[in-house]
Amino acid sequence: MKRGVILMAILWVGLDFLPAEVEFHGLLRHHSAFRIAEPSDALVLRNRLRLNSELWSGDVYGFASVDFLNDAVVDNQTELNLREAYLDIYGAWVDFRIGKQQVVWGKADGYFINDIVNPLDLSLFLLQDFDDIRMATTMLNTKFHHGNYSLELLVIPEFRPMNIDFEGNWAFRRPDSVAIPNPATSMIGEKMNIPMVYPESSLPECSVKNFEYGLKLNMFLLGTDISLIYFKAREDQPVMQKEIVINPGSALPGFEMRLTPTHPWFTFYGLNFSRPVGMWVIRGEGGYYPKRSYDTKYFTTQVDGLTEKPFFQSMVGVEYQLTADLNIAVQAIQERILDYEEAIVTDEVANLGTVLLKGSFRNETIQPMWLTLYHFSNDSYLSRIMIDWKYSDSFTITFGTDILGGRADTIFGQFDKNDNLYLKLRYDF
Numbered sequence: 001m002k003r004g005v006i007l008m009a010i011l012w013v014g015l016d017f018l019p020a021e022v023e024f025h026g027l028l029r030h031h032s033a034f035r036i037a038e039p040s041d042a043l044v045l046r047n048r049l050r051l052n053s054e055l056w057s058g059d060v061y062g063f064a065s066v067d068f069l070n071d072a073v074v075d076n077q078t079e080l081n082l083r084e085a086y087l088d089i090y091g092a093w094v095d096f097r098i099g100k101q102q103v104v105w106g107k108a109d110g111y112f113i114n115d116i117v118n119p120l121d122l123s124l125f126l127l128q129d130f131d132d133i134r135m136a137t138t139m140l141n142t143k144f145h146h147g148n149y150s151l152e153l154l155v156i157p158e159f160r161p162m163n164i165d166f167e168g169n170w171a172f173r174r175p176d177s178v179a180i181p182n183p184a185t186s187m188i189g190e191k192m193n194i195p196m197v198y199p200e201s202s203l204p205e206c207s208v209k210n211f212e213y214g215l216k217l218n219m220f221l222l223g224t225d226i227s228l229i230y231f232k233a234r235e236d237q238p239v240m241q242k243e244i245v246i247n248p249g250s251a252l253p254g255f256e257m258r259l260t261p262t263h264p265w266f267t268f269y270g271l272n273f274s275r276p277v278g279m280w281v282i283r284g285e286g287g288y289y290p291k292r293s294y295d296t297k298y299f300t301t302q303v304d305g306l307t308e309k310p311f312f313q314s315m316v317g318v319e320y321q322l323t324a325d326l327n328i329a330v331q332a333i334q335e336r337i338l339d340y341e342e343a344i345v346t347d348e349v350a351n352l353g354t355v356l357l358k359g360s361f362r363n364e365t366i367q368p369m370w371l372t373l374y375h376f377s378n379d380s381y382l383s384r385i386m387i388d389w390k391y392s393d394s395f396t397i398t399f400g401t402d403i404l405g406g407r408a409d410t411i412f413g414q415f416d417k418n419d420n421l422y423l424k425l426r427y428d429f
Helices: 002-015 413-418
Strands: 021-035 042-057 060-071 078-090 094-101 137-146 149-156 177-181 191-197 212-221 224-234 239-246 255-262 265-277 280-295 306-321 326-337 349-359 366-375 380-390 395-405 420-428
Antiparallel strands (some): 137 149, 149 212, 177 191, 212 224, 265 280, 306 326, 349 366, 366 380, 395 420
């Protein structure tokens, strides 16, 4: 936060010496959500004040956005967050954007396949607006363009991990103990429970050797938008390394298992495409990791309880304009661990589907939406129904509901009791 404020100050002071136009605007937003089932308590009571400033000076553009955020359910403290702060410099064939920013490289609705540049804020799981789920990162974004081609080059000196909560209504579950073979006995199959402890994550230091970088080649060929992606970065979702240590002070038999969060490097290759065909739009994306780390069932068979395997995920979708006011989009998503071994905890294949129905009525003042993500491999789901009512140019009221279901050990089912009704009030100024 401190570095971001300093960066924003440098940008604005530097531009102050140039003839420039400055504009200030922002929004006030209230978001409240109440659990449908007992005890029917508040899941979210969040108020946000966002202040934005924009500056133009010839071929230079600056943008900064800060949030004042208060959530009475979490801690009832107001936090100041520098959301974005960047400077654009436009040239005849190359553009630069430097600063804290969001980069969107994917095309999927409600799911992240190739959209992996920015880490995610999962403090409310997937129930925030996507602009708030993505956490802006400090980087240099250079874009070369010529005709139907452009090349984006990212250099990211700042590493930010994914924001995951382990306490509260939207906490991701992690076990307190685990059963392992008892080293003190020769009886086959005898096990003992030992406690599991979770040390704090050690983040990579900011140095040139730890810079992340990526390339995205965009082209328009034969009526089709195509993008090729290369990305070299660290896992923003922690990979847990296991270590069994002797703990004489433990109430359980002398051992504990430490799961230390790490952020190993990965290499990623991706492809996006989109093509309109009459009233249809066909789109898709795919991503391949030559090596990712996976947890194993048998700690003694792998170093740190992890094994490395290639991973591939893909999406194919179609969008159709049903009427002048209503369109529908359907997606099929598959994730697959290649060269699979039975010892891996994660399933070899995951199949998901999404349906997105969006409408716009009464001169775009009434905008309903229905989005459902269904995980066919474990029968879990997330379904959201909402209606935006644009009461005036500056005031919008949103009513909605989020329904989650599935087994307790699934990504959606762990929040099965958090079905909710919500209200959002937004005032733009």
